[in-house]
Amino acid sequence: MHPLHHIPTAKEVEVTHQAIAPMIHRTPVLSCQSIDQLAQARLFFKCENFQKIGAFKMRGASSAALRLSDDEKARGLATHSSGNHAQAVALSAKTLGIPAHIVMPKNAPAIKKAATRGYGATIYDCENTLAARESTLEEVVAKTGATFIHPYNDYNVIAGQASCAKELIEDYEGLDAIIAPIGGGGLISGTALSARYFAPGLRVYGAEPEEVDDAYRSFKSGQLQHNTTINTIADGLRTNLGEKTFDIIQRELEDIYTVSETAIGHAMRLVWERMKIIIEPSCAVPLAAILEEPTRFEGQKVGVIITGGNVDLSSFFDRLL
Amino acid sequence: MHPLHHIPTAKEVEVTHQAIAPMIHRTPVLSCQSIDQLAQARLFFKCENFQKIGAFKMRGASSAALRLSDDEKARGLATHSSGNHAQAVALSAKTLGIPAHIVMPKNAPAIKKAATRGYGATIYDCENTLAARESTLEEVVAKTGATFIHPYNDYNVIAGQASCAKELIEDYEGLDAIIAPIGGGGLISGTALSARYFAPGLRVYGAEPEEVDDAYRSFKSGQLQHNTTINTIADGLRTNLGEKTFDIIQRELEDIYTVSETAIGHAMRLVWERMKIIIEPSCAVPLAAILEEPTRFEGQKVGVIITGGNVDLSSFFDRLL
8 A cells, every 4th residue: 555645535445444454343333222212313333442442543543554665664653642543553553563652741641651552662751732742753753763643634544544434334324324523533534535435425424522613613614723722521522623634524524513511421421321331522422412402313324433432430440449 | 931940941941042032132242352361361251231221130030021921911020129130120021011010229229210110110119128128029019919020049030041141152152161240140040051051061150259258158068158248349249149049050060269359340440441341340250250360261262241231320420520
C-alpha cells in the first residue's frame, strides 16, 4: 500500500481493510430490546469497545503504519496523545516490530501511560498544553527520524477508520442511517466514505456534546470553527476538526446533533445497565441524540458506532473494596 | 414436560433446553488474550450477563414455570428473592401471560424492585430476615394458590441451569475443565450434569468466597454445612446449599476452590477493564481461583461461567455527573 494524499476511494478503503485485518478484531454488533423500545427504532451497536486497545483508533493507526516505507518503518512511529491513539500507535508498532515514541502530557491517566508502555513504546512526558505536546513531538521526531501519525487529519488514518462502518454495512444490510460521535472527525469521515461507497442512500449523522460543538458550528456555517471549551465528560470528543475531516463532513453528512451532558450520562448508564458493556462517555453521545428526540429515527434501522471502552474505573472499585 | 422428582437425565436436560429456548438467549462466549496470558490457560467465558434479566437464573425459572399444569399456571408463580431470581420468575410469568407474586425484603435494592415490578409482578415487602421472607411467602401462596419456584433446590430449576454448560460444550469442543461459582448450587449442579452427559471426562470445579464457604466445607467433610457469615462482596453467593444440590456436587465435582475478597475484586476489575463487560462480583470468583494459582489449569482450555451482570452502578455514575 502507498501513502494516500487524497480522499480514499472505494478500492483504497477495501485494500486498507484487507491489509489491516490481521492487526484488528472484526468487532461484534449487539442489539438490546429495551433500548430499542425507548428509541422507537432498531439500533445496531458496532462495538469498538471490544477492539484491540479498547477503541476504534487501532484501525486508523495500523492503516497509517502499514503504508510507511521499510526505511520509515525502521525509524519507527511517533505521536502525541493522552489516550487511545497513543495505545493504538504503540500496539501497531509492536505488531510490526518497530519502535514507537509517544509524547504524553503529564496529566494523562497513569493507567493509559502504563498501557502504552506495556506495548513497548518509549514515553516522553511533557507539560499539559498543546504547544508543549507539539514542540516535544518535534524534538522527538528530529532526534529519532520516526514518522508522526496524526490521530485524524490524515487520509491514511481515515481509510482505516472507514473499515468500521464497512464491517457494519456488510453484517447488517438495509440500515437506514448510521450515527457516530465527532471528535477530530476521523471516524465520522471514514464512516461517511464507507456509507457512500458500500451502501448508497444510507444517511450518516454525527453527534457532539452541546458545549464542545465545533463540528456542529462548522457544518452549519460552512466555515471551520474551533471549540471554545472542553467542558464535557466525553473526553474523546474535546478535539477540533481538521481541514481534511471537515471537508468530508461538510460534503457527506446528513446532519449533526448536539446533546447535553445530562443526556450523555443518562445514555451511558443505560448502556452499562441494560447491555452490560462498558462504553466511554464519547460513545454515549449518538445514543443520547437518538433518545432525546425519538421521532428522528422512528421505525428505522440505525447503526450506532460504539467507539471505545477505556474508562477509569478507580472511583467504582475503590468504593467496592 | 412433566415436573421432575429426580436428578434430570441427559434426555430431560435436552428436552428442557429445547423447551426454554424461546424464553432465553443463547449467550455468546468471549475470550481475552491478555487475561489468558495472566491465567496461563485458554479461558472461554460463557456470558450469562447478556442473558435475559442479566443472569443465568432465567434458565431455571423458565424450566420450572413451563412444567406447571394449566391450572397451576393460571394461579401463577411465587417466590421470595432479593435479586436475580425474583426478576427471572417475574419475566417467566410475564412471558407465559400468568401472574407472579414476589416477596422481597425491605432492604432489596430499589432498582431490582423496580425491574421486578416492571415485568408486571406483584411485590410483597417483608422484613429483612429469612424467617420473614418464608412466612410472608406462605401467606401469599395460601391466598393466591400460586406455585413456589425455589431458586435452586429443585430438579426443574437444575435442569434449566444445565442448559448453560450444555451450550458452552456445544460451542467449544475439547474443553479440559469448566468452573462456576457456588451459591445455592443450582448452577454448578446443572453444569456438572451437562458435563457428565455431553462431555464425559470434562472436569467440573466450583469456586467460593473464603468466608462464605459452605459448599467447600460440605464437599470436604461429606456433611451438609451452613455459612457462618455473609461477609463477601459476591452477594449472589451468600446462600446455603440445599440437599439436592449438595448431593450432585458431592458426586460430580472434581474440587472446590476458595478465594479472598481482594482476589475477587481484582478479578472483577480485570474483566471490566480488559473485556469491557460488566460482571457481578459473584462471577469473578472462578477467575480469581484460576489467577491465584495458575498452575491449576496451566495450558488447559477452561470454560468459565459468567453468571450475571446486575450491579448497582450508582456509586460510579453519581460521581461521574
